[in-house]
Amino acid sequence: MSAVERSARRIGSSAATCNPMRWRTLAVSQLAAFMALLDVSIVDVALPSIERGLGVSAGTALWVVSGYALSFGLALGPAGRLGDVLGRRRMFLIALGAFVLTSASPVPRQPLLC
Structure with missing residues (x-):
């Protein structure tokens, strides 16, 4: 067996034994991206009101x-740096908690005048 074949076999075996948490991480990051897009869509729907x-x-x-x-774009830079300092998982949970609290907070409703 040549050195190239041994290297290819090693790469193939390491790919099969990658961390199984990668799929969970992908799902969570995709869910976060979906929530950001959903929030922008909600703002778009609220524009006539x-x-x-x-x-x-x-x-x-x-x-x-x-x-x-x-504001979303301006927050990305400092949030990324905080993620480097505090840890990505902790920063993600902090940001997710802030997002949920601000999205779920009650908004005073006023009747629309016709």
Whole structure:
């Protein structure tokens, strides 16, 4: 058996014995990405109500989505650095908890004026 065949066999055997937690990690990260997209979609659906409630034009209400995307993007850098310092798992759990708390917090509802 040549050195190339031995190397290929070693690579194939190590791929088969990779950490089984990788699939769980993939599922959790995909769920987190889905939740972020879902949150943006919720903001998009709420735009007509925001327009009516604030009495602004559609262009002005679109700044809500832009501000949301901007704040999300600006938070990624420092959150990544905190993940390096505190540990990725701990930072992910902190961010997930903050996301759930802010998404589930009750919003005062005012009746829409017709």
